[in-house]
Every structure is written in structure tokens, then in C-alpha cells.
Amino acid sequence: MNRTRTITAGLLLAAVGPLAACGGGSDPLATPSQAGGGSTADSGTITVGSADFPEATLLGEIYAQALEKKGVSVKKQFNIGSRETYLKAITGGEVDVLPEYTGSLLNFYNKDAKVTSPDEVYAELQKALPAGLTVLDKSAAEDKNAMVVSADTASQWSLKSIEDLASHQSELTIGAPAEFKTRQQGLVGLKSVYNIVPSEFRALQSQAAVDALKNGQVKAANIFSTDPSIAANKFVVLEDPKSLFGSDNIVPLVRDQSADAVKGVLNQVSAKLDTSSLADMVKQVVVDKKDASEVAKTWVDGAGIS
Template sequence: MTRTRFLAAGLLLAAVVPLAACGGGSDPLAPATGAGGGSTGGSTGGSAAGSVKIGSADFPESALLGEIYAQALEAKGSTVARQFNIGSRETYLKAISGGEVDVLPEYTGSLLTYYDKASTVTQPDEVYAALQKAVPQGLTVLDKSVAEDKDSIAVTKETASQWSLKAIPDLAAHQGELTLGAPPEFKTRQRGLVGLKSVYNVVPSQFRPLQSQATVEALKNGQIKAANIFTTDPSIAANGFVVLDDPQSLFGSDNVVPLVRTDKADALKATLNAVSAKLDTPALADMVKQVVVDKKDASEVAKTWLASSGLA
């Protein structure tokens, strides 16, 4: 998603009102309201974690994960302030480094390439080990989950058939007529246009910076030929999009992982590591579908999963 995560947020962003751009206010770190985007509050109590500020990126899955973390900590007695919908990685990492938030849901591979653009590891454990070394002083990653959501390049069935597409490098033969849609930050990221050129020699003739449902609609309507979409995005199955193979692992592995301020790590790790131990890809994809397609409230979806997992 361009963990960039979208992999264009597409249908996801349209369905969760609190995650529409940076909260709509002049202050991107102003607490969001409403269950889906989070609200400041939580139980008071004697938890060792005390008061915790949890942030998220500006796409629904990230806020859903933030809500899961928040409710898990509240169940252990922490007071939680939700600062969801901050923006892209370039923005929300400044928030955690500056102390505006204490916890962020992140993705191992995307975060690693942000901090270490020269990294070439792609396997989950190797990526996690490298990430532990790459995060700057003052920040720590807790246990990664097996749940994974990563960037992909998707096309319609018609385009896949017309251009005989099975994998990303197949796009090179058609790049003269290739228009690619993705979030704006995809243009300058290694897991984006930079990597498409260096790894696959694919340079789209046109890049269209798109957010939210606009990406999915543009792909459906033929306004773009390929789109950057998260692999857990329900729009892929709903529209029969074809996710192209990534034989050189440009997008690598991207396991969900809590990024926390080091001074909070000891107090938070037992609870958040327990969440990571239970979370897997099918569960994550199902929860995203419930929020986006079934229009369920994100806080209720998180509550139900935590209860079923024995975490709340």
C-alpha cells in the first residue's frame, strides 16, 4: 500500500469516512472522531503502559489495525488517544519521531526500504531482522505478525488478455501505452516507479497520482491500464482484477508490525506482541472486507476479532 501501502487504497478509503485524506482539518494530528477513524478516549487504570497515543496512515486498513492495537491496550487498562488518518509514511513517521504519537501499525518491507533504500532482502525473517537494525534511535519494532499486505500491480482481465500479461516485466513491451495510477508517493519510492524502472525496466508513458476510489474507478473505466493496489484490497476480487506476478520481489514481504517509541516499548510489548501472534492474512483481509464492503464499523470489527482471539 504503498505499505506503500495502497497499493492504491481504492475502495477501502471510500468506505471509511474518518480516513478520507488527513482528517479534513488544518491539523493532521487532531484526534479523529467516530468509531471507524478513532476517537480520543479509553479506560483509565493502572496499566504499566499508562497513556498511549496511537496513530495510523491515511488508509482504512491502517486505521483498523490502529483500532485493534488501541482496544487491546484499553483492555489491559491503558488510556488511549487515537490520532488516525495522519497521512502517508513520509508524514506519519515525523509524528512518531517527534513524539506526537507512540505507536503506528507498519509493514516490514515497506518500512525497511524507507529507511534503507539499498536493502535487497525479501524473505520475511530477513526483512524483519534488517528492519530491527534500520529503525532510527528512539524507535523500535515489536514482533511482526504473519499477516501480510503488500503493494501489487493490478490490471483488468481484458488488459491482461489483450497484452498477454502474467507478470510485471511483461508490461515493458507495452510501456509506450501504459498509464499507471497510484498514490502520489508511489512516484518517488523504490517500491514504486523507481523500482519498476531499476528492477524491471518498466517506465509508464504516464503516471496518474490517484487516491481512494478514484484509482479503482480509473482502472475499471480504462482511464489507466495498471494500478498500484494493496493485496488485501477487496476491490481486486470484486472486479476480477489480475494481480501481476512479481518474480524479482520488488514488493518483497510486508508483514504487519507495530512501530513504537522505544521509551514505550517495554510497557507495550506484551499486549501488542500478543496481537501480532494472533493476526494472520485471512483474518486481516476478512476484517478489511467487513469494513469496506459490508460497511461495518471498524471499532466493532476490531472488538469482535479481539474477543474471538481472546485478547479482550
């Protein structure tokens, strides 16, 4: 998934189009002057960015609207791309704040990290970040990468956990975004942690991965754990007993220069955000086709962020 984060999981493709409009259409990696007058805290405006999947855009909206309620001038730059792309934007100063995921970001910066518990992952992440970046308080909300199969495949192969796939490698086709092929929280980790090498890997994004799983074109797919397609299609999330995917709490990633301007408000957001609320909001955006900005506003107002 894209947190690996890589998977922009099922049913999400339909939401990307309308959500992308929130990003404004300018080049996310342009210089501040090219992007429309600057996006750093030095200009008095905080630029909030996001990855290119609906949950990330929704979280970006929550951060942006919470800051605006506090009187902060905010520019939105959503749907930037994969982690490799949007981290260039924040390290380059074009973006000041991004919603991130603790375990996936730690794995990006330290592929040898062995910790799995939420607090351990958060502590190691703080050590692993490059100079100029920091994370604020993590939230209880968690959305992890998951290995998902259809109910029929789970029954036919007697699957309960990822390690059960090992005896079916010759028949195993995995669908996931292209980045999954080279990441530790992907095929690399499946081999090193579970000794699993699928017979075939198919690079599939969003709805394509869900459709392929439904149609039997792939036997397993990498889908975010809060994705509404799991319940809608009665998919089975395989257990991860060796913690390949670890903990992935949502956390604001910010530039050091912007931290003082945003930490009070964004720490309030993290204190209020939980997994069930997040999953419900993602469903509203992806399944019910509600506008992400309206869903975010309802939550921010209801949470009493000020």
C-alpha cells in the first residue's frame, strides 16, 4: 500500500477524482514561487499535504480545518503521490505538514527496525527521522497494511494467518501497488519474515486490486485494514503473527520550522482520533461518496478542536 505505504486500497479509485480537486492542480514539487507564493511557515501560511489515496486526503482535510479553526492560514496540497514523492515535498520545504503512519514511515527510514509495539515504533521513528523533520503526538487511530484473501480462498486453503500461505506458494498470486514488490512491508518482508515467495506478483492499484481479488485473478491482495471493501466483500484479513506490518498509528509529520505553529492544534486532533471514527469517515468518503472536506468538518466540529 501507499504507506508502505503503498496500497490505496479497494473502492478508493472512484474517490480519487473528486478528492484530487482539493489539491489545486499545481505541481506539488515546484519551488514555493512556482507553486503559488510559497508554502512554508516563513510566509505565514502552513501547507498541508497528503499522499494520493482518500484516507490520506481526509486526514489532510482534518489537519487543515483544525488549523484554520485556530486562525492559521492554510494551503492544501493533497494527492501528491507515493511516500517517495511526498517526502521530497516536505524535506524540500514545499509542504509543512503531512499525515503519516508510524510503522510504515519508520520502515522507510530504517529497514532494519525490529520493534512492533505502538510506543516502541513511535520512539524509534523519532530517532530515525532526518534532520529538519519531526513527528507530533501519535493518535490511537491505526490503519495497517494487511494481507487479504477472499472468503472462498480462506476456506479452500484453510487460511487464518499470513504464514498459512507458505504451503500454497505455487498457486499464490498477489496483487498490490508496484512499490509492494521492493519494500520490506511487501514481497521482501514476506520472504524474509515468512519465507513466502508468490508464483506471481501483479502491480495493481486501488479498485483494480479489489476487483482482481473478487474475480479470482489474484489469490491475495495488500489492502489497508480500515478499507470498507473488506466488509463489503466479506474478505478475510489474515493474521500477522510475526508482525511483518507492525504498528501503524496515524501521526502528523511536520517540518521543524513549522512545529511550533501547529503542534498545539494537531496534538488535539491526535488525542481525539481513534480507529473506529477513522474507519467510519473513510466509509463515508469512499462508499457513501460524501465530500472529504464535509466529512472532516463534521468530525472536527464534533471533536471540539479549537
